[in-house]
Ligand SMILES: Nc1ncnc2c1ncn2[C@@H]1O[C@H](COP(=O)(O)OP(=O)(O)OP(=O)(O)O)[C@@H](O)[C@H]1O
């Protein structure tokens with residue numbers, strides 16, 4: 001047993017303290033913790049509160065015999081899974097069978113042989129430990145499966161509308177024999193936009209999958225934050241201009257070198273800046289601030305609708321479409337920030353959000369010290 005591993009707790013129930021002492025002495029050598037009860041009522045109470053890993057239960061007790069105790073333990077959802085070993089002086093076969101029928105996992109005959117007792121206790125503690133591990137793993141798998149089903153449902157639902165639109169447009173083109181060139185052009189543009197919506201969703205889902213499966217390679221290298229920010233902000237200028245959002249860049253210096261993964265950084269900045277523009281009102285401004293020092297920071301500040309307290313609890317979840325809605329009909333899959341958080345963790349950076357409803361938002365990325 002490793003030093004950090006929790007000792008198993010064994011409850012020994014016997015009305016005769018001398019018997020408890022013998023069992024206790026034997027088991028302490030095995031490095032298990034012992035709890036004792038000299039009557040049935042007390043044993044049921046301890047079993048419920050301390051939840052031992054195993055109960056060694058005397059059959060012959062004056063107030064309530066071991067069989068009855070075992071029956072009560074098996075009736076109670078809190079104690080039904082605790083394995084019970086009967087200790088009995090009875091050698092009658094039908095008594096032993098009765099114990100098994102009531103849910104006991106084993107029995108030991110009195111007077112007991114120390115090695116036999118230790119071996120049986122050990123076996124059942126080990127089985128109990130494995131059962132617990134299997135149950136935990138099973139619960140986790142059920143949770144993951146439910147989560148996957150939920151995401152699949154949302155993704156399927158999100159794909160349904162665009163597919164319906166594409167089919168509708170295609171039918172209109174097919175059925176209109178006198179379709180003009182201009183109409184055809186307009187329909188084709190709609191088809192491209194709608195297909196891109198689906199592509200965005202699928203690419204985001206593939207991205208998440210890749211990160212969650214540990215398939216994204218991270219290559220930490222010296223990176224000039226200044227030049228990356230200049231490039232990415234330039235790429236967003238057209239999109240910002242359409243919404244009359246002024247995209248500003250503030251920095252004290254023109255060289256800021258940090259160590260990070262360039263692709264992860266681009267994905268993070270791309271989503272945060274696109275969000276800042278997407279959720280901003282017309283004619284507002286968005287500021288990207290590069291703050292030097294070790295560690296260095298990047299702030300993305302907008303004057304948009306901000307996040308409610310409830311939103312804040314959900315922001316990095318998948319398909320988290322929150323209070324703010326795109327102002328200019330932009331696409332919103334609700335996956336961007338969950339991808340951001342995963343990349344932030346991969347590059348050992350930190351992200352925080354300050355926001356108030358109606359007063360905009362500030363996302364701060366802090367890079368690891370170099
Ligand atoms: N700067 C912001 N101001 C206000 N709300 C925001 C901001 N950024 C994100 N949100 C809210 O958080 C939600 C989740 O953002 P996220 O980036 O994950 O998804 P999205 O932008 O809707 O879609 P996409 O998957 O295309 O990024 C958004 O739908 C929006 O409600």
Ligand SMILES: [Mg+2]
Nearest residue numbers: 271275336337
């Ligand atoms: Mg987004």
